[in-house]
Amino acid sequence: MELRLYDTLTKEKRPFVPLDAKNVRMYVCGPTVYDFAHIGNARPVIVFDVLFRLLRHTYGEAHVKYVRNITDVDDKINDRAARDFPGLPLNEAIRKVTEQTGRQFHADVDALGALRPSVEPRATEHIGEMREIIERLIAGGFAYAAEDHVLFSPQAMNAANAGLPRYGALSNRSLDEMIAGARVDVAPYKKGNTDFVLWKPSKPGEPSWPSPAGIKAEGRPGWHIECSAMAWKHLGEHFDIHGGGIDLVFPHHENEVAQTCCAFHQQRMANYWMHNGFLQVESEKMSKSLGNFITIHELLQDWPGEVLRLNMLKTHYRSPIDWTMKSLEESAKTLDDWYRVAADVVPGEPAASVVEPLLDDLNTPLAIAALHGLRGEAAALSGSLRLLGFLSESAAQWESRKQQASGVDAGEVERLIAERTAARARKDFRESDRIRDLLAGMGVAIKDSKDGTTWEIAR
Numbered sequence: 353m354e355l356r357l358y359d360t361l362t363k364e365k366r367p368f369v370p371l372d373a374k375n376v377r378m379y380v381c382g383p384t385v386y387d388f389a390h391i392g393n394a395r396p397v398i399v400f401d402v403l404f405r406l407l408r409h410t411y412g413e414a415h416v417k418y419v420r421n422i423t424d425v426d427d428k429i430n431d432r433a434a435r436d437f438p439g440l441p442l443n444e445a446i447r448k449v450t451e452q453t454g455r456q457f458h459a460d461v462d463a464l465g466a467l468r469p470s471v472e473p474r475a476t477e478h479i480g481e482m483r484e485i486i487e488r489l490i491a492g493g494f495a496y497a498a499e500d501h502v503l504f505s506p507q508a509m510n511a512a513n514a515g516l517p518r519y520g521a522l523s524n525r526s527l528d529e530m531i532a533g534a535r536v537d538v539a540p541y542k543k544g545n546t547d548f549v550l551w552k553p554s555k556p557g558e559p560s561w562p563s564p565a566g567i568k569a570e571g572r573p574g575w576h577i578e579c580s581a582m583a584w585k586h587l588g589e590h591f592d593i594h595g596g597g598i599d600l601v602f603p604h605h606e607n608e609v610a611q612t613c614c615a616f617h618q619q620r621m622a623n624y625w626m627h628n629g630f631l632q633v634e635s636e637k638m639s640k641s642l643g644n645f646i647t648i649h650e651l652l653q654d655w656p657g658e659v660l661r662l663n664m665l666k667t668h669y670r671s672p673i674d675w676t677m678k679s680l681e682e683s684a685k686t687l688d689d690w691y692r693v694a695a696d697v698v699p700g701e702p703a704a705s706v707v708e709p710l711l712d713d714l715n716t717p718l719a720i721a722a723l724h725g726l727r728g729e730a731a732a733l734s735g736s737l738r739l740l741g742f743l744s745e746s747a748a749q750w751e752s753r754k755q756q757a758s759g760v761d762a763g764e765v766e767r768l769i770a771e772r773t774a775a776r777a778r779k780d781f782r783e784s785d786r787i788r789d790l791l792a793g794m795g796v797a798i799k800d801s802k803d804g805t806t807w808e809i810a811r
């Protein structure tokens with residue numbers, strides 16, 4: 353069976369045909385590093401990790417290049433740096449914020465079982481590429497300098513019409529309607545009210561670089577140009593897959609396409625545009641003011657990363673997710689079972705019943721349903737779970753982590769079990785039942801067999 357992917361641009365599921373099967377290329381917009389990532393940010397990380405693994409499985413590990421950027425120049429970073437390190441020069445404070453947040457992001461996504469991308473470029477290391485794209489856009493008549501800014505003109509793009517995509521095609525909007533609906537208080541240096549910033553002057557103390565377009569004052573890039581530059585540098589002018597959350601389709605991705613296609617005079621930037629749906633918490637939009645804003649870091653205090661991963665993958669990536677405690681508890685139980693059955697066996701090939709739904713536009717809910725059907729085939733279950741990024745630990749490690757997290761003292765449990773065994777031997781069933789109930793109250797489930805009594809934490 354072939355891989356089929358849904359493309360936001362053409363609004364259809366199409367067979368995936370790489371430009372070069374020896375070098376399959378995917379770009380995903382990464383985090384802006386100014387604070388702990390929230391559980392919504394984990395969604396693109398996990399979804400595109402599954403796709404990365406599936407592509408590696410299909411084309412070979414050496415033949416897939418996955419780029420996920422780190423946005424380390426942004427107003428939110430500057431604000432945070434000034435607030436957290438008021439005594440430091442802003443540039444130093446910014447470095448501290450981006451390093452600390454970047455490290456935290458890596459710790460979080462490693463725990464979620466996400467492979468590191470092939471390249472994780474930082475925006476501040478690609479200013480040269482940004483300037484070059486900007487110069488090309490000015491030379492082509494798509495961008496202009498005004499009051500130390502450089503602006504991109506979507507109207508110039510649509511007027512040129514020379515083998516370029518239409519501005520608005522990706523997000524399914526009409527430029528005329530955007531122009532009619534634009535705010536009236538548009539910045540005075542903009543020629544058109546839908547023109548967007550490629551480069552802008554830095555305020556005093558902010559990070560700044562030599563400007564393009566003959567602008568004397570130093571400046572800094574706009575957000576959209578960063579991704580065009582990093583994708584170009586690491587994947588070329590035209591590549592296979594570009595991904596991110598659905599909120600990025602407009603304006604971020606629409607503007608990336610405009611910049612890249614106009615700079616390199618081409619019809620497409622990526623052949624497949626993939627967008628994950630949004631995550632909400634207990635049926636509400638996640639927000640700091642509602643108090644339901646949860647970071648990955650906080651969740652990892654209570655749950656193994658693989659539980660968060662499974663919980664995410666139970667919903668198809670294009671559908672919205674309602675993140676609930678109840679569903680997390682079910683995911684934890686499922687993984688306990690899979691660890692018991694499959695973690696310590698030699699993995700076999702992933703089962704066709706699991707791989708086929710994945711090839712159909714990453715249908716993870718169907719793949720997970722198939723995993724439930726593999727309980728009797730431990731080797732196939734193990735291989736399939738590993739393909740999806742599970743079973744990073746042995747069954748014993750998994751169980752002992754659970755015991756630690758539960759706060760149950762294993763020595764105390766063993767002692768009570770020995771007492772209960774002794775009570776049973778003297779046929780004191782009232783005492784043995786009392787001890788069993790006591791253990792149950794501690795969250796410990798016991799199982800008697802001919803080989804003795806085993807126990808585990810009952811979730």
Ligand code: AMP
Nearest residue numbers: 383384392393395396596597629630631
């Ligand atoms: P940001 O740091 O806000 O640019 O977001 C990083 C990534 O997380 C982007 O791909 C966003 O689309 C995605 N994202 C942010 N919030 C959510 C959410 N609640 N649900 C799903 N994806 C999200």
Ligand code: ZN
Nearest residue numbers: 381382579604
């Ligand atoms: Zn981006």
